[in-house]
Amino acid sequence: MIAELVSVGTELLLGNIVNTNARYLSEQCAALGIHVYYQVTVGDNEERLTQVIRTALDRSQLVILTGGLGPTEDDLTREAAARALGLRLTEDSHTRERIEAYFRNSIHKTISPNNWKQALVIEGAEVLDNDNGTAPGLFVHTGNGKHVILLPGPPNELIPMFRTQVLPILSGLCGGKGTLYSYMVKLCGIGESMAETMIRDLIDSQINPTIATYAKSGEVDIRVTAFAQDEEEGRRLTLPVVEELKKRFGDHIYTLREEETLEAHVIGLLQELGFTVSMAESCTGGLLCGRLVNVPGASDVLKSAFVTYANEAKERLGVRHDTLVTYGAVSAQTAEEMAEAAAKAAGADAAVSVTGIAGPDGGTKEKPVGTVYLACWVRGTVSVKHFLFHGNRAKVRELSVQYALDLLRRCLLEQKRTL
Amino acid sequence: MIAELVSVGTELLLGNIVNTNARYLSEQCAALGIHVYYQVTVGDNEERLTQVIRTALDRSQLVILTGGLGPTEDDLTREAAARALGLRLTEDSHTRERIEAYFRNSIHKTISPNNWKQALVIEGAEVLDNDNGTAPGLFVHTGNGKHVILLPGPPNELIPMFRTQVLPILSGLCGGKGTLYSYMVKLCGIGESMAETMIRDLIDSQINPTIATYAKSGEVDIRVTAFAQDEEEGRRLTLPVVEELKKRFGDHIYTLREEETLEAHVIGLLQELGFTVSMAESCTGGLLCGRLVNVPGASDVLKSAFVTYANEAKERLGVRHDTLVTYGAVSAQTAEEMAEAAAKAAGADAAVSVTGIAGPDGGTKEKPVGTVYLACWVRGTVSVKHFLFHGNRAKVRELSVQYALDLLRRCLLEQKRTL
Numbered sequence: 033m034i035a036e037l038v039s040v041g042t043e044l045l046l047g048n049i050v051n052t053n054a055r056y057l058s059e060q061c062a063a064l065g066i067h068v069y070y071q072v073t074v075g076d077n078e079e080r081l082t083q084v085i086r087t088a089l090d091r092s093q094l095v096i097l098t099g100g101l102g103p104t105e106d107d108l109t110r111e112a113a114a115r116a117l118g119l120r121l122t123e124d125s126h127t128r129e130r131i132e133a134y135f136r137n138s139i140h141k142t143i144s145p146n147n148w149k150q151a152l153v154i155e156g157a158e159v160l161d162n163d164n165g166t167a168p169g170l171f172v173h174t175g176n177g178k179h180v181i182l183l184p185g186p187p188n189e190l191i192p193m194f195r196t197q198v199l200p201i202l203s204g205l206c207g208g209k210g211t212l213y214s215y216m217v218k219l220c221g222i223g224e225s226m227a228e229t230m231i232r233d234l235i236d237s238q239i240n241p242t243i244a245t246y247a248k249s250g251e252v253d254i255r256v257t258a259f260a261q262d263e264e265e266g267r268r269l270t271l272p273v274v275e276e277l278k279k280r281f282g283d284h285i286y287t288l289r290e291e292e293t294l295e296a297h298v299i300g301l302l303q304e305l306g307f308t309v310s311m312a313e314s315c316t317g318g319l320l321c322g323r324l325v326n327v328p329g330a331s332d333v334l335k336s337a338f339v340t341y342a343n344e345a346k347e348r349l350g351v352r353h354d355t356l357v358t359y360g361a362v363s364a365q366t367a368e369e370m371a372e373a374a375a376k377a378a379g380a381d382a383a384v385s386v387t388g389i390a391g392p393d394g395g396t397k398e399k400p401v402g403t404v405y406l407a408c409w410v411r412g413t414v415s416v417k418h419f420l421f422h423g424n425r426a427k428v429r430e431l432s433v434q435y436a437l438d439l440l441r442r443c444l445l446e447q448k449r450t451l
Numbered sequence: 452m453i454a455e456l457v458s459v460g461t462e463l464l465l466g467n468i469v470n471t472n473a474r475y476l477s478e479q480c481a482a483l484g485i486h487v488y489y490q491v492t493v494g495d496n497e498e499r500l501t502q503v504i505r506t507a508l509d510r511s512q513l514v515i516l517t518g519g520l521g522p523t524e525d526d527l528t529r530e531a532a533a534r535a536l537g538l539r540l541t542e543d544s545h546t547r548e549r550i551e552a553y554f555r556n557s558i559h560k561t562i563s564p565n566n567w568k569q570a571l572v573i574e575g576a577e578v579l580d581n582d583n584g585t586a587p588g589l590f591v592h593t594g595n596g597k598h599v600i601l602l603p604g605p606p607n608e609l610i611p612m613f614r615t616q617v618l619p620i621l622s623g624l625c626g627g628k629g630t631l632y633s634y635m636v637k638l639c640g641i642g643e644s645m646a647e648t649m650i651r652d653l654i655d656s657q658i659n660p661t662i663a664t665y666a667k668s669g670e671v672d673i674r675v676t677a678f679a680q681d682e683e684e685g686r687r688l689t690l691p692v693v694e695e696l697k698k699r700f701g702d703h704i705y706t707l708r709e710e711e712t713l714e715a716h717v718i719g720l721l722q723e724l725g726f727t728v729s730m731a732e733s734c735t736g737g738l739l740c741g742r743l744v745n746v747p748g749a750s751d752v753l754k755s756a757f758v759t760y761a762n763e764a765k766e767r768l769g770v771r772h773d774t775l776v777t778y779g780a781v782s783a784q785t786a787e788e789m790a791e792a793a794a795k796a797a798g799a800d801a802a803v804s805v806t807g808i809a810g811p812d813g814g815t816k817e818k819p820v821g822t823v824y825l826a827c828w829v830r831g832t833v834s835v836k837h838f839l840f841h842g843n844r845a846k847v848r849e850l851s852v853q854y855a856l857d858l859l860r861r862c863l864l865e866q867k868r869t870l
Contacts, residue, residue, distance in 0.1 A: 043663075047474045051470055058465060318736075322848075339755055345797070393747065
């Protein structure tokens with residue numbers, strides 16, 4: 033099946049945003065064995081948009097449109113697609129009810145009249161409910177065997193809709209030709225280029241399964257994907273590679289569960305041990321704690337935490353004045369005392385601390401911008417780590433959070449092993 | 452001038468990489484007053500690539516091609532462009548010498564034969580030297596007044612080449628025809644569709660200047676752009692629209708400075724007033740404080756803050772046991788006491804608190820998921836707000852942070868006005 037992606041939005045043509053949707057959809061299509069031959073971006077102009085959809089329908093079997101489904105007059109994708117397909121728009125009562133319900137539960141109590149436009153659907157289309165916004169997606173099967181999908185532009189609406197509603201339909205359309213079976217091996221505390229170097233030989237010799245790495249700040253995900261007749265064969269093909277990765281990366285691997293984030297994994301370890309945790313954050317200013325609280329149920333293990341940005345706040349928490357004077361706020365000693373003080377103040381079994389220089393100012397020759405000390409206190413035992421991160425303020429803080437989670441994970445693993 | 456960007460590369464169609472070149476070039480074109488109407492991505496396939504270039508030449512005056520200029524057999528952009536233009540490829544001796552010199556200075560001492568392919572140029576083209584690789588760029592002016600530019604795909608080759616060699620030529624082509632002058636009006640505490648409804652008439656009647664809205668969670672940016680002979684005329688055209696927006700949106704507008712974030716604006720207000728601030732966060736778990744600490748220099752105004760996730764932590768900070776029992780942790784009364792207690796514990800002039808139900812669990816009929824109370828205490832005066840946010844856990848927390856910053860901003864503005 034040949035596919036074409038059409039992204040709609042003047043903000044893309046003005047370069048205000050990067051087109052990450054095209055990348056996401058391309059990746060998903062590739063995994064399904066669908067060949068994306070063209071990606072086209074066009075603005076909110078009905079004439080040009082209709083023409084682009086007509087061209088796409090001429091040369092591709094599957095056309096996925098994203099964006100331009102909003103409530104404003106600029107949003108013309110529904111209208112243009114209907115025109116290109118020669119179909120009418122009709123109001124969908126189910127969607128109208130969903131929009132009403134959305135606004136009832138929202139802070140914007142009044143529905144502006146243009147919101148009703150979003151209840152219009154192309155006749156005969158399958159309606160894809162939007163759980164994160166008001167614009168529904170649409171799936172149209174044309175008389176001549178072509179498929180047109182309209183999806184909302186915001187990634188937080190598009191991605192869940194694609195995963196839960198579009199993928200099953202597309203898999204069905206591509207069905208009977210085998211299946212993709214994949215494992216995600218998730219690593220932390222290692223950079224992408226180091227991880228790649230360690231498995232260069234595996235990457236170079238890959239045919240089936242294939243191995244692909246995806247890097248985030250301080251995290252690397254390795255996807256092992258086999259094309260197989262069935263799940264059984266898929267498992268047989270992928271497992272030896274996963275075992276090899278386990279051997280090479282050891283404790284860098286925190287999970288094989290694709291949907292498990294590092295913070296969810298750490299919360300899980302705490303729950304398993306029956307431990308509570310606290311934090312004392314300086315340069316990260318609450319980001320570390322904020323990330324743990326991403327996880328539903330974090331309240332089981334996290335009762336309170338502290339942002340101790342100034343020296344006086346560190347002292348009030350319990351860091352000794354002498355330590356701050358002798359070693360400075362950014363030091364292994366201060367980090368250790370911060371962690372211990374946070375645990376004691378919160379009455380927690382464990383605590384992590386972060387103290388560092390995120391920049392742009394505050395660096396010295398001995399402690400340049402990017403210098404970060406992390407400490408983890410667990411029931412009387414304290415571990416401390418020193419880092420020199422490269423990047424701007426946001427990057428240094430992001431990496432600090434990442435490595436603090438990793439440090440906590442490793443300390444909890446040790447506890448688990450001694451049990 | 453109407454432009455079209457053509458990105459060449461199968462890695463884009465497979466979703467292996469994000470197309471940041473299209474964004475960069477779109478932004479540059481917009482700044483020059485060149486209208487990008489289409490962005491197209493196509494793979495390394497000569498047939499399809501040639502067809503895409505022909506279509507682009509039909510409907511656009513300027514076609515910028517990126518990628519596919521490398522030495523391998525997959526790299527076909529030069530060949531396809533020559534074919535679409537009906538022009539021949541000839542070897543450029545200057546480029547051949549540059550390739551020889553490049554390899555002399557490189558770690559790869561031997562030149563593989565296919566490298567000479569990169570010395571082939573379209574007849575009549577201006578050659579753009581590549582200071583960061585072997586593939587030169589090409590600038591072709593066709594007989595019928597069209598312009599075709601071929602640029603290498605790697606951003607570290609493309610961007611320097613564009614800045615130093617392409618920009619001057621394009622500026623010349625657009626020369627004498629004026630400049631773009633724009634204002635960004637940044638709003639918070641209002642949704643996009645409400646904001647658009649309030650200026651529907653202005654959007655509908657826009658010609659020059661144009662008005663465009665850009666939405667983020669709880670924020671809307673409105674860009675007013677005039678095409679003018681010079682800055683003077685640009686200001687004269689845009690200012691009346693900006694004044695009208697000020698009249699309509701009042702205190703929703705927090706800044707006219709494009710690069711100023713809401714958190715930077717709030718830090719600026721605190722610095723102006725000479726105030727310090729603290730926080731007590733429950734469901735946001737540190738995200739609010741983390742966002743303020745994004746701003747370099749936040750340490751001037753923020754000394755310490757508290758994550759009080761559990762009731763016991765709220766009590767330890769200073770919330771009365773009775774209040775928690777009588778009204779519950781998620782209530783206006785608790786929010787007020789949290790803010791006051793945070794200010795007192797930190798010795799700060801102001802403090803903000805957040806307490807709410809981010810979900811997915813914990814909702815009741817009276818207090819459903821998304822219920823959030825925000826309070827702001829400033830030197831003895833406390834304001835409290837009640838919200839019902841819609842969305843998943845991450846969305847509720849993100850909106851809580853956004854509206855907490857807005858509440859703090861409004862309270863500080865009041866202080867400023869009474870001074």
